[in-house]
Amino acid sequence: MKFLFILFPLLCVVSAREDHHDVIDVMRNLQLRSLVQLLEVADLTPSLEDADSCTVFAPSDAAFAKIPDDIKKQLLSNPLFLREVLAFHASPKEYMSTDLKNNQLLDTLLKGFVMRINIYPSTNTITADGSPVSNADNKGSNGVVHVVDQVLYPFPTGTVDSEISHNDNLTVLNTAVEKADLASALDGEGPFTLFAPTNDAFSKLPNGTLPSLLKNVTALTEVLTYHVVSGVYYPAGLSDGEKLKTLQKGSLVCHVNAKPGSESCTVFAPTDEAFSNLPADVRKQLREGRLLLLEVLMFHVSPNTTMSTSWKNNYIVATLLEYLCSIRINIYPSTRVITADGSVISNPDNRASNGVVHVINQVLYPQPIQSIAKEIDNIKQLKELSRVVEKAGFGRILNDAGPLTFFAPTDDAFQKLPDATLQNLLKNVTALTEVLSYHTVSGVYYKAGLSDGQELMTLQSGTLECHVRHTPGSGSQVEVNEAKIVGLSVPALNGVMHVIDTVLFPPK
Ligand SMILES: *[C@@H]1O[C@H](CO)[C@@H](O)[C@H](O)[C@H]1NC(C)=O
Ligand SMILES: *[C@@H]1O[C@H](CO)[C@@H](O)[C@H](O)[C@H]1NC(C)=O
Ligand SMILES: *[C@@H]1O[C@H](CO)[C@@H](O)[C@H](O)[C@H]1NC(C)=O
Ligand SMILES: *[C@@H]1O[C@H](CO)[C@@H](O)[C@H](O)[C@H]1NC(C)=O
Numbered sequence: 331m332k333f334l335f336i337l338f339p340l341l342c343v344v345s346a347r348e349d350h351h352d353v354i355d356v357m358r359n360l361q362l363r364s365l366v367q368l369l370e371v372a373d374l375t376p377s378l379e380d381a382d383s384c385t386v387f388a389p390s391d392a393a394f395a396k397i398p399d400d401i402k403k404q405l406l407s408n409p410l411f412l413r414e415v416l417a418f419h420a421s422p423k424e425y426m427s428t429d430l431k432n433n434q435l436l437d438t439l440l441k442g443f444v445m446r447i448n449i450y451p452s453t454n455t456i457t458a459d460g461s462p463v464s465n466a467d468n469k470g471s472n473g474v475v476h477v478v479d480q481v482l483y484p485f486p487t488g489t490v491d492s493e494i495s496h497n498d499n500l501t502v503l504n505t506a507v508e509k510a511d512l513a514s515a516l517d518g519e520g521p522f523t524l525f526a527p528t529n530d531a532f533s534k535l536p537n538g539t540l541p542s543l544l545k546n547v548t549a550l551t552e553v554l555t556y557h558v559v560s561g562v563y564y565p566a567g568l569s570d571g572e573k574l575k576t577l578q579k580g581s582l583v584c585h586v587n588a589k590p591g592s593e594s595c596t597v598f599a600p601t602d603e604a605f606s607n608l609p610a611d612v613r614k615q616l617r618e619g620r621l622l623l624l625e626v627l628m629f630h631v632s633p634n635t636t637m638s639t640s641w642k643n644n645y646i647v648a649t650l651l652e653y654l655c656s657i658r659i660n661i662y663p664s665t666r667v668i669t670a671d672g673s674v675i676s677n678p679d680n681r682a683s684n685g686v687v688h689v690i691n692q693v694l695y696p697q698p699i700q701s702i703a704k705e706i707d708n709i710k711q712l713k714e715l716s717r718v719v720e721k722a723g724f725g726r727i728l729n730d731a732g733p734l735t736f737f738a739p740t741d742d743a744f745q746k747l748p749d750a751t752l753q754n755l756l757k758n759v760t761a762l763t764e765v766l767s768y769h770t771v772s773g774v775y776y777k778a779g780l781s782d783g784q785e786l787m788t789l790q791s792g793t794l795e796c797h798v799r800h801t802p803g804s805g806s807q808v809e810v811n812e813a814k815i816v817g818l819s820v821p822a823l824n825g826v827m828h829v830i831d832t833v834l835f836p837p838k
């Protein structure tokens with residue numbers, strides 16, 4: 331009797347916990363080690379734990395092992411890509427296998443991308459974007475997990491071409507693009523704007539036109555390239571009568587009708603110069619599809635109209651990549667500069683029929699939303715800093731406090747220190763914390779917001795002095811004390827990080 335009495339409450343506890351197992355717990359129980367680990371790296375675990383309902387198509391460890399090496403490398407070296415690929419495996423609604431239909435398109439957590447379900451009754455198989463479900467309906471408290479045997483292909487690489495192949499209304503165009511072998515052109519160098527005719531549009535062609543076009547690659551290529559414009563044009567950025575030069579060399583004329591109630595949006599529009607100023611390595615990344623074209627473009631558009639008069643310092647603007655990234659507005663009264671993620675807004679508030687265009691002087695890079703502490707861990711040349719931050723327990727501040735500006739010394743900067751200095755620092759947490767606090771400023775200061783001679787009060791309470799030199803062509807060179815800011819500023823969830831080439835020490 332006694333034995334039963336003890337056993338019974340224990341069983342209750344266990345089953346109560348079963349009820350509260352969220353989808354992450356379910357994945358752990360299914361021993362999906364790679365996936366659980368990668369979700370952690372991509373910082374997606376909290377989103378799935380907190381979701382009210384979701385469906386995860388969860389690749390097995392074997393599925394991850396099968397990924398080609400070059401893609402594996404990209405996944406591990408590019409957190410944004412990883413995040414996208416994983417977000418593409420989950421849907422914000424719960425679908426048990428019995429809820430799924432053949433050819434159903436499920437929204438994914440990667441906004442704008444859908445996955446296609448297919449059901450093959452003859453073999454009793456369900457596939458998600460072609461990947462077979464091997465173990466369906468693992469129910470958790472806030473959703474369901476279906477194990478799949480392959481990581482979902484094609485990856486939502488977000489190039490214009492892959493966008494076409496995922497859209498049900500563009501199957502004719504997709505066939506035509508394949509036929510003309512234009513896919514590789516659209517996949518490559520950009521940015522492009524594609525005016526994509528729908529199936530309905532093709533069906534309006536005179537009888538016989540489409541079949542004969544599909545037979546003549548030269549003619550087909552001409553027609554298709556006439557739909558592609560070099561540059562980025564969102565509807566809000568087009569004006570009535572504007573002419574756009576196409577890749578085919580002919581021009582398209584825009585007719586803009588202001589429709590009341592049409593969707594509004596905000597475009598942060600980089601100038602042509604901004605595109606040409608992109609560093610060579612970024613251009614290369616864009617070409618290779620690593621910093622992916624579509625996401626870069628989507629990152630420049632907000633689904634709401636937002637005028638500069640409604641902005642306050644540190645105002646956050648949601649973008650079409652909402653799930654992944656947003657833009658931080660900063661206002662610097664001293665220099666009268668407004669920046670969007672550090673890019674100067676040179677010409678704000680250009681009203682368009684269905685929104686507003688703010689012209690900016692640098693292309694914005696979509697960054698995964700991560701804290702400064704996480705960014706440090708992600709960047710290769712900040713290994714020593716990462717170690718030092720951990721030693722001092724300073725990660726708590728760089729994770730949770732904000733908005734902050736953090737000046738991050740590179741490994742080379744630490745190398746320049748006399749051996750004894752670093753060794754002594756590592757032994758004395760108080761001193762180490764002082765040094766790190768001296769690299770930290772309350773408030774978000776992008777380079778464009780700093781002026782020559784400006785003093786920044788640090789958390790250590792000593793000040794840093796800014797030296798700003800404008801060099802024509804290459805923007806401005808900024809130094810804090812004797813440290814030079816190198817490379818691009820890194821936007822973070824709780825502020826901004828600048829990489830510097832020298833470790834700073836507070837004055838005695
Ligand atoms: C296809 O077109 C229909 C009708 O215009 C629209 O409702 C639907 O959202 C479109 N589908 C996609 C994937 O764009
Ligand atoms: C195309 O041909 C079909 C019948 O073959 C006819 O019903 C249709 O009206 C024609 N369409 C056009 C645009 O000529
Ligand atoms: C294919 O199209 C091109 C360009 O429109 C044209 O010059 C050529 O004569 C066509 N070839 C055939 C075999 O119809
Ligand atoms: C857009 O504006 C509306 C009304 O001001 C607001 O409710 C909504 O949250 C905004 N959406 C985004 C994505 O900022």
Ligand SMILES: *[C@@H]1O[C@H](CO)[C@@H](O)[C@H](O)[C@H]1NC(C)=O
Nearest residue numbers: 754757758759760761762764
């Ligand atoms: C550690 O550093 C603090 C601050 O620089 C200093 O006051 C203290 O004496 C140092 N402690 C040791 C043991 O060196």
